[in-house]
Amino acid sequence: MAMTRREAFTNLAKGTLPVLAAGCVSTILPEVAHAEEAPMPKGALGLLYDATKCVGCKSCMVACNQANDLKPDTRTDGLHQAPPALNSFTKNIIKLYRTADGSDHSYFKQQCMHCADPGCMEACMFGGLRKDKETGIVWWQGSMCVGCRYCEIACPFHIPAFTWDGFNPKITKCELCRERLGKGLQPGCTTVCPTNAVIYGRREDLLAEAKRRVAASPGRYFENKVYGESDGGGTQVLYLSRVAFDKLGLPELGEESIPERLKFQHKIYKWLAIPIALYAGMVFFANKNIKEHAHHLVEDQKKTGLRPQL
Amino acid sequence: MTRWERSVPVYGVPVLNRGFWVLLLAVIVGLVLSGFREVLGLGGNISGMSDPYAWGLWKSFNVMVLTGLGSGGFAVGIAAWIFNRERLHQVMRVALLTSFLAYSTGLIMLGIDVGRPWNFYWILCPWKWNLASPLLEVAVCITFYACVPLLLENLPPLFEYFIYEYPKWRGAAESCEKALAKVYPFVIGLAYILPIMHQSSLGALMLLGGDRVNALWQTPFLPLLYVWAAAFLGYNCVVLCLLLSKLAWKRELDIEVLAELNKITCWVIFAWTAFRFLDILIRGKILLALTPSFFSGLFWVETILILGPAFVLYSEKGKNIQTMFLAHFWCALGGMIYRFSPTTLAFRPRNGAYYFPSAIEFLVCIGFIALAVLVYIVAVKKLAILPGTNADWLKMAKYEEQVKPGIQLTGYAPVEH
Helix, strand or coil: CCCCHHHHHHHHHHHHHHHHHHHHHHHHCCCCCCCCCCCCCCCCEEEEEECCCCCCCCHHHHHHHHHCCCCCCCCCCCCCCCCCCCECCECCEEEEEECCCCCCEEEEEECCCCECCCHHHHHCCCCCEEECCCCCCEEECHHHCCCCCHHHHHCCCCCCEECCECCCCCEECCCCCHHHHHCCCCCHHHHHCCCCCEEEEEHHHHHHHHHHHHHHCCCCCHHHCCECCCHHHCECCEEECCCCHHHHCCCCCCCCCHHHHHHHHHHHHHHHHHHHHHHHHHHHHHHHHHHHHHHHHHHHHHHHCCCCCC | CCCCCEECCCCCCCCCCHHHHHHHHHHHHHHHHHHHHHHHECCCCCCCCCCCCCCCHHHHHHHCCHHHHCCHHHHHHHHHHHCCCHHHHHHHHHHHHHHHHHHHHHHHHHHHHCCCHHHHHHHHCHHHCCCCCHHHHHHHHHHHHHHCHHHHHCHHHHHHHHHHHCHHHHHHHHHHHHHHHHHHHHHHHHHHHHHHHHHHHHHHHHHHHHHHECCCCCCCCHHHHHHHHHHHHHHHHHHHHHHHHHHHHCCCCCHHHHHHHHHHHHHHHHHHHHHHHHHHHHCCCHHHHHCCCHHHHHHHHHHHHHHHHHHHHHCHHHHCHHHHHHHHHHHHHHHHHHHHHHHHHCECCCCCCCCCCCHHHHHHHHHHHHHHHHHHHHHHHHCCCCEECHHHHHHHHHHHHHHCCCCCCCCCCCCCC
16 A cells, blocks of 8 residues: 555654653663673772681681571581581581592682672662672662572572572572671671681772782792682682682683673663664554555455454 | 455354363462462472572473463564565464463463562562663563553454453443554554563573573574574464364364465574574584584484474475474474573583472473463354354354354444554
8 A cells, every 4th residue: 555645754753752752761761771881899898718728617607607697507417517508598608629539629618709790680680689889798688589599590609599498588698797897897707717718808908918929929829810800800709729710619700790791682772772663663564554454354344244353 | 275364263162171171170280389389488399499400490481481482472473564464464363362371371480480479569660670680671571561562462352252242342342442453553563572572581581691501502692592483483383273273173274374374484493593503603612513412412402303394394295284283393392492491401500400390390380381271272262263264254153143142243334443
């Protein structure tokens, strides 16, 4: 069916009005596109864990549970606090890496890395996981969490743990004892370490200390590297180790943060421009074709006497 | 040769037959067990999920796979309304109904799967949305799609039901129908853009998983491949529903329309497979597919199940109804495995972690599939969904007017749309 100029303009107007409306909505909505760069917060707090100093006493695990009012997880043997992995009772764990023939071993500590640009936060639908603007501590806000467990898939370090039992599950993860910090105390795990394998402080200072240790004994540490300085976009918890980091459950991430894996997506959705343009185009063609279709329906009805179906 | 002209209800068949009760039993079992899950949580014996395998059958099958299968509404719709393939309008009602059922049951499953569903109300507060999250995009988009455009698209058969069966409501239903016709272009525009958005975001979900998803599946183009796979799965599902209607209720088939659907399916699959291989080649991962392993086996099972039937459909043999049915069946299976792989089969979160769904997960999953099938079967018997001919309609009218005196199915004054 041919279209007159008038019709074409009307169609165009019909197509563009929702575009304008949606455009206005998208500009007033905050954070339509993800922030391009997430710099380290100024007052970023963190931990420095030196695996070469750790003796594997697990005092920090006990201290963590006490500091966080968590029941010790003795489910493995009914006696010792020896959970196999981080779980809903365990925010901090000491694990042992050992080669098959026992020739080499190292302890390692696992807890939230408090990423500069956390994958869990990117994944979270309503901001159930938040990052403190000042201290950079990543914490869980139960009132905004729907329990979808996407954070568990997005976290490259396997940190968030879900309560699998009961009707009111929670996400359990290290929050750097942020309530204790407010009272002038230190994170639980750092208060009891007999060898000072884990220390607490401002990330800036910790990084300087780590670099000092690397410089003081070159070759002692794996690749003379501080894990977390730039890995995964930088983390507030830093690691030093003699054995390769990936043996200690710290994956090779490169400098790209986890949310950057979605950067292409964010470009497509920026200002919702592409979806809105597509929508306008489709409405335009649908509007044109629907008229033709309606015309056919009316013709059919004249022939058959049956009610047309949309 | 039959030529589909209008949708006609399945008539003269009882609704409450044995199949109905069997399906209802499956639905009740599923509902009761999901009640248990709400009280007892997801762990223990309820599900096989764990912290490394945080997503189980309910999300990765009922949502990821079945909404793909239910993409007929948008995949066939774009061909019919945007590319103006006039004859495909005859199968739109089947496509829309399957889509609506797949999406609505998928949404319910999502609600059962999440641990703190009471916090879902934040979805009503856009200022609380984390717009960077692909899962938010999926949740908002699926909810909106299922509750607004898809629901509106499924209303015309219901309006007609009231027009024919309840003379009292005729006026109201007719004005509703007219109002819907006026806004229809805007509705269907939404009905196509939203699925493109959320079906691709379903793929984007796994981008954050990084190398936990095997490199044969993990690609920056996963979102595109996902929405593309949804397109051919939608066609598979619609054709299978049409062919099954012949088997179940001896409905006549319009070979021309089926051939057109087959042709589109084939080309979508050819292009999809070519793109997938190109992507793997460019990323330099083709050796992974050529070295024997579980993943390369899975990859070739998918490829052969999807591509093989497409070649059969493309050839002369594909015109045979039985061959067509088998081809679409295997192809749908292959596509479903593809959509299932990144979250489950090709997902390796950490050494030693293992996931196999529990009996309860299976039964709830089956329960909600049964719910969709049940509603579908009742709907095609009560409403004009399945395509037929004008002659079928007249036969049906004669039968119905005898059974239910007082209703009028023919002889309506012309309606201006």
